Amino acid sequence: MDNLFLELKNKIEQAESIIIFSHVSPDGDTLGSNIALSLMIEKYFNKKVDSVYVGFLPSLYSYLPEYNRFKDVQTIDEKKKYDLAIAVDVASKDRLISGAFIYDNANFKINIDHHKTNNGYGDLNIIEGNAACVGVILYKIFTEWNLEIPKDVARCIYTSLLTDTGGFKYENTTPETFMLAADLVKLGVSPTYEFRSCYETKPQSMVQFQAYIVTNTCFYNNGQIAFAKITRSDMSKFNATDDFTEGIVEVLRSSKNVEIAAILKETKEGYTKVSLRSKTKDIIPIVIDFGGGGHTFAAGCTIKKPIAIAYDKLLKRVQSELGCENT
Numbered sequence: 238m239d240n241l242f243l244e245l246k247n248k249i250e251q252a253e254s255i256i257i258f259s260h261v262s263p264d265g266d267t268l269g270s271n272i273a274l275s276l277m278i279e280k281y282f283n284k285k286v287d288s289v290y291v292g293f294l295p296s297l298y299s300y301l302p303e304y305n306r307f308k309d310v311q312t313i314d315e316k317k318k319y320d321l322a323i324a325v326d327v328a329s330k331d332r333l334i335s336g337a338f339i340y341d342n343a344n345f346k347i348n349i350d351h352h353k354t355n356n357g358y359g360d361l362n363i364i365e366g367n368a369a370c371v372g373v374i375l376y377k378i379f380t381e382w383n384l385e386i387p388k389d390v391a392r393c394i395y396t397s398l399l400t401d402t403g404g405f406k407y408e409n410t411t412p413e414t415f416m417l418a419a420d421l422v423k424l425g426v427s428p429t430y431e432f433r434s435c436y437e438t439k440p441q442s443m444v445q446f447q448a449y450i451v452t453n454t455c456f457y458n459n460g461q462i463a464f465a466k467i468t469r470s471d472m473s474k475f476n477a478t479d480d481f482t483e484g485i486v487e488v489l490r491s492s493k494n495v496e497i498a499a500i501l502k503e504t505k506e507g508y509t510k511v512s513l514r515s516k517t518k519d520i521i522p523i524v525i526d527f528g529g530g531g532h533t534f535a536a537g538c539t540i541k542k543p544i545a546i547a548y549d550k551l552l553k554r555v556q557s558e559l560g561c562e563n564t
């Protein structure tokens with residue numbers, strides 16, 4: 238057995254108290270992986286697991302089995318010392334925001350991730366930069382442990398896979414992706430049901446909000462660059478929650494000439510949260526310049542500047558990366 242997978246098993250066996258963290262602004266991978274690992278530990282190791290989110294928990298994923306098990310990290314006593322803390326899909330420790338203290342305070346810290354930019358902040362790091370999602374890594378782990386995967390767990394892993402491959406269409410979609418999808422469908426997952434639950438249950442106001450943002454997008458340099466700005470007042474006009482922006486940047490990238498698309502969102506603190514996507518260009522160097530991270534064609538950062546200033550800085554940086562004129 239892979240040594241890291243064996244060590245993970247030993248650490249779980251030895252632990253009395255376990256907490257699993259998802260990253261801030263959670264997506265289908267971090268939430269699906271969290272539930273999948275929690276359920277497997279509870280079923281086969283007979284231990285109680287605290288599954289936590291930090292910040293805001295989007296209702297979009299409420300179709301996931303056992304979704305109600307998620308606790309806000311703020312409801313957990315800060316002084317509580319867990320035997321084991323596990324972060325799933327958390328590219329860097331600052332993505333745990335207020336949860337980082339409880340994570341650090343644990344006797345042993347595990348980091349399971351697939352972001353190439355992950356610096357290995359755990360005591361045990363299982364990082365597979367080529368895995369399409371953390372769900373893929375978990376499936377390998379459960380298989381190596383020789384454990385049967387119940388349908389609920391298969392559904393969570395399927396959501397990890399579905400969302401992190403953008404519905405089996407991003408560059409991380411490989412033969413392994415489809416093989417895993419096939420295995421999960423054999424375990425009882427319905428692709429139609431999961432797709433509809435994930436992508437076709439938006440509130441009407443979310444559809445209208447997204448249309449408004451897309452309409453007001455600016456295109457630069459012959460349409461190679463698309464920048465959408467989302468202010469707090471746009472958010473309040475549509476009663477938007479944080480998850481309302483999900484998927485907008487992919488719509489911008491769908492324009493024929495667009496090479497790099499960005500959405501810039503004003504945060505409550507007055508900073509600017511950026512989601513960046515590209516078609517063929519490696520955008521990691523761009524987000525690294527702003528203290529961010531992520532994947533080759535999908536990355537992000539938070540620029541600690543007001544949105545108008547962040548917008549200009551990022552636009553200049555993107556233009557220079559593409560060798561475009563700053564017009």
Ligand SMILES: [Mn+2]
Nearest residue numbers: 266326371401
């Ligand atoms: Mn992921």
